[in-house]
Amino acid sequence: MAEITIRPVIKLSLRVRDPAAAKARIGAVTSQLERIFDSLRAGLVELSHRQAVALSGEVYRLVVERFEMNPGEPEDWEAWKGFHWAAMEGRLPNPPSITWQEIMNERLAALGAFGVSHGPILLDVIESLPPGDSEKSLEVRFGLLASWVLARHALEVTPSSRLKLLQQVAEASLDAGWAMKRASLGDYTPDPKANRFPPVFTQNTAPGINLTTLFEHWQRETKPAPATLATWKPVVLSFRAHVEDQLVARLTVKDIISWKDKLLDQGRSASNINGTYIACIHALLSHAKRNGHVVQNVAAGIGLKVKRVAGTGKLPYEDAEVAALLGLAQKQTHAARRWIPLLATCSGARAGELAQLWAERVRQIDGVFVMELRPAEDGGTFKNAGSERVVPLHHALIKAGFLDFVRAKGQGPLFYGRVTGRGERHASKGTVNHLAGWIRKQPGFDNPRKAPNHALRHWWKSTASRVGISDSRADHLQGHVGQGEAAGYRHFQDLKSLAEDIERIPIPAY
Incomplete structure (x- = not known):
């Protein structure tokens, strides 16, 4: 994500030196700018409660995907949740801000703000503080995250809708904190709260969905084996990063081919690219086609030719x-x-x-x-x-x-x-x-x-x-x-x- 100033001529850095990578990003930037212009022409949007909850789900997934492999210590998440509660009740006017780019360990900040960083005493200290202007503290604590979500969907919302979204982002990130605390204790039981967020659907995303939502929809409907899920999650993350999680309906054959070529440059074998990477995206887009999200599966027919080499086939025991x-x-x-x-x-x-x-x-x-x-x-x-x-x-x-x-x-x-x-x-x-x-x-x-x-x-x-x-x-x-x-x-x-x-x-x- 890059910050730009809109003037008669828009300039921004693609932050790459490789010409091929720059060419790929130009398409993504152009697509995003078109969505922003559409949003500006449409004016301010009034979010429904369902839309606010759906958008907050992106914050939940951001936190979980970033920390589930290495969730740190339980005390880290106690400090995180402590600041959340204090902000949600207006008990701390200026809590630390959270950005989409970096979520930091807040134990030291909690120690400075409350005199204690974790444990039951932390809750007692927070409850002893008088309630205040939660609207202000929510903006300070969660405003950057809310802006990140809105930017992803090129949405300009009314002040009342922004407050509604801030409240839902607070709840979603609090749920993520609970899930990551359990993970830090070795409990990776699937979080039922992860399924409470409906698909994101606004006038700026209709009639399509993005890859994140498509993967979740496919998972709920097909109920894949845990082994399949473990194999495909990093594949989806790789493809999302390559196309910057754009709407599925906007994906092109060129997107699939450029990703395939990138995987090949990374040294992955043709059989691995065909059998795991492209197979995964092909299955997801087939699901999208069956459910009316795309007209065609742009991954169909794409793959690398796998040549059988003498001396490499599998053999039986004698x-x-x-x-x-x-x-x-x-x-x-x-x-x-x-x-x-x-x-x-x-x-x-x-x-x-x-x-x-x-x-x-x-x-x-x-x-x-x-x-x-x-x-x-x-x-x-x-x-x-x-x-x-x-x-x-x-x-x-x-x-x-x-x-x-x-x-x-x-x-x-x-x-x-x-x-x-x-x-x-x-x-x-x-x-x-x-x-x-x-x-x-x-x-x-x-x-x-x-x-x-x-x-x-x-x-x-x-x-x-x-x-x-x-x-x-x-x-x-x-x-x-x-x-x-x-x-x-x-x-x-x-x-x-x-x-x-x-x-x-x-x-x-x-």
Whole structure:
């Protein structure tokens, strides 16, 4: 953000030396100036209560995004909230101002203003001060933040609307302070207050929404897995910074291409750019199109050509490697190390699916011992709908004592210890990562082309083909979604015949 003086000729610095970067910023500056001129022509706006709350949500998100990774100490936020209360009640005429550019630790300021920086005594001191002109103290404390929000949306508002916005900004930043205090204590439970802000929608933003609001709308509607959310949040931040969070309806193909080129210059691989960065924005813009925010998805068809290079593809384990791994696993007392390699060898299932297995889902159906593979009851996720299936147990598992292990567990997760809380990264992810790390440390398992867990899945599919299991049945057992319309007509419900297929897989002696 740059401060400019409006005269017959407007001059400002783009604050970059690179010509390509300057060219990209010219478009953003021109767009912002057009919005400002539209606002000036429209005159002062009277904000509704809903609009004021929506706009204050940007302050909440600003604070949380800036501090959630490193929230500091609880006492920092006690001082922050103390100044908020004092300003909101007019008990401190000149509280420290907060700017959108920098939010500072205020413990020293609180010590100077109140004689104490944190704790219950701080509240007692503030309450002992007489109430005063809250309108003035709100402007001093939150005025720069309010101006930042209004500038983002090119809004000029009436004095009464500004006061309304200041009050909501105070409440929003107070909520953010509570959330960050909890985070500083190690509590990252999703804050229900984060969902109280409606989408920003004014005459100057209609008919579009910005990327921040689009991401929130997509998140509420699709309810993505925590792992997906963790992967996509930094992607959205990167794209927002590149296009300066402009309205989604104003994005162009050039915006996507220039961002793609920037990521490439940063050294990111073509597969990473295609599979994570552009895939994320493509999904968000598809969501925007479905909901009428854009006419077209400007990210469609954009990507880098990924050339497969000889010597880099993933490989399966050899029979001897499978035998060696199972031999190592047999000696382990750690449940995941002991059983998941053998389960994967006998079924071809993904390690992430097996790690979510609960004791209640290992049972007998129609005389066949099976495991029901589906997302864990405490919020687990699978790759796709076709991944949910019932797989017969190989006799090698029963012979090794897997059923005895399950019976001893009784109920609940077999391979992770705690039930995952709502919104958290699922506990089974840690199990899978632990197992992969353990395998990688074993002698002879350091080949980068053989993924520690997934090479077993490659081995199973190759072995299935070798022993004559049809591709369609192997796909079903492994949870691969069949291709083409014909795949939708195949149903594999005969567990006894599936058990016969499973038994055809020869488990290497270990």
